[in-house]
Amino acid sequence: MGKKSWIKSFLPKTLLGRSLVIIIAPIFLIQVISTFMFFDRHWNKMAIRLSYAVAGELVMIATLIERNPDPEYIQSLTDLAGDRLGLIISYEPGGVLDKTPDTQEPSRWAKYMSRTFTNELVQQTSRPFTVDVDFEEKWVEVRLQLDQGLLKASLPQRRLFTSTTYIFLLWVYGSSAILLLISVLFMRNQIRPIRKLAIAAERFGKGRHVENFKVEGAREVRQAGQAFLDMRTRIQRQIQQRTAMLAGVSHDLRTPLTRMKLQLALLGDSPDIEALKGDIDEMEKMIEGYLNFVRGEGNETPVSAKLLPLIDSVIVAGKRHGNSIHLQAKELEDLTVTLRPLAMKRCLTNLISNASKYSHEVWVTVEQDEPSTVSITIEDNGPGIPEDQYEEVFKPFFRVDMSRNTETGGVGLGLPIAQDIVHAHGGMIALDRSGYGGLAVKIKLPV
DSSP: OOHHHHHHHHSOSSHHHHHHHHHHHHHHHHHHHHHHHIIIIIIHHHHHHHHHHHHHHHHHHHHHHHHOOOHHHHHHHHHHIIIIIOOEEEEEETOOOOSOTTSOOOSHHHHHHHHHHHHHHHHHOOSOEEEEEETTTTEEEEEEEOSSEEEEEEEEGGGTSOTHHHHHHHHHHHHHHHHHHHHHHHHHHHHHHHHHHHHHHHHHHTTOOOOSOOOOSSHHHHHHHHHHHHHHHHHHHHHHHHHHHHHHHHHHHHHHHHHHHHHHHHTOOOHHHHHHHHHHHHHHHHHHHHHHHHHTTTTOOOEEEEHHHHHHHHHHHHHHTTOEEEEEESSOTTOEEEEOHHHHHHHHHHHHHHHHHTOSEEEEEEEEEETTEEEEEEEEOSOOOOGGGTTGGGSTTOOSOHHHHHHHOOOSOHHHHHHHHHHHTTOEEEEEEOTTSSEEEEEEEEO
């Protein structure tokens, strides 16, 4: 997998998701960089200054006690430190420090939090000391070894670590979260018209009516929506004009053909007359084939119908002509599909009758491998079609060979008509080699 493919696999697939990534990613990077710079510059400097001040106070008290170890003086000094500095000071004459600075931290987090204060004490005094941080009680205890005793000092954590830091970060990230929420709501409203346009285009592509579609959204989205409506109007108008024109052509051509048939009927029977009658019949079939191809699904309205009864009716009609047709369906009696019944019936009739003409048996298999699609496979045990002509047979008026055309009297429009009908339903049609030795026509329709 290439680098680009690896990146694409992690990118959201929807426009909303990608838009949010475009918004969130820069904000997240800015927040991370800002937080790093804030801790590195502001918070760290504030911690150093606070630690420097507290360390200086403790060193000053220790120096004063060493200069004047009088108990009354020490008591007045500790009282003053508690009232003015917030330090709880106690002095133990003759006391000895029972821990060394290298082993006094109880945890990594305590070591990290007390590192700055410890460094300041090291810089300001050479006396042995320990620093214990109680995060639950939010107190810091310092033991400082003096020449004649042990100095103990307790102070709240706020003397060493500024509490406004977390409030500031909470405000920054909280405001960012609120802005992101507003961005999500705004982007959803902006993408909703695009989603409606996609649904409308998909329905129109499947040959279904598009109702209640309104042009809305940003200017570019409105332009795309209006272009879709204009395109739909032009396509529908062209189809109607083509159908009306071919209907008129059909009437104009059939009228002289009917007169010719009547005149030939009055002339009696002869080999030449029978040949002319055959030519006229072939011309009528050609005209009917042209009309069916151009008409397509016509103006038939899509409806929700059960698929198996429709297929079964086509098979029953085929069996009346002596064809051997087998239906294979797996518990799909209640499967409902949105389709144009007459157009789909014409499509299946063309395919099944075509398979029956060139084989002894035909198998129709209906399966639903996926919830959104249904597969219809029509197979036969006939001679089939060369694989290099699988695409060519879907071209209008293409004939596989002359002998096949002479037998059926077709004009090479059966498969193109079937393909147009399947595509009009939003489906796909393809040819393959049948497991029975002949041709397999595979259709996939959306459910």
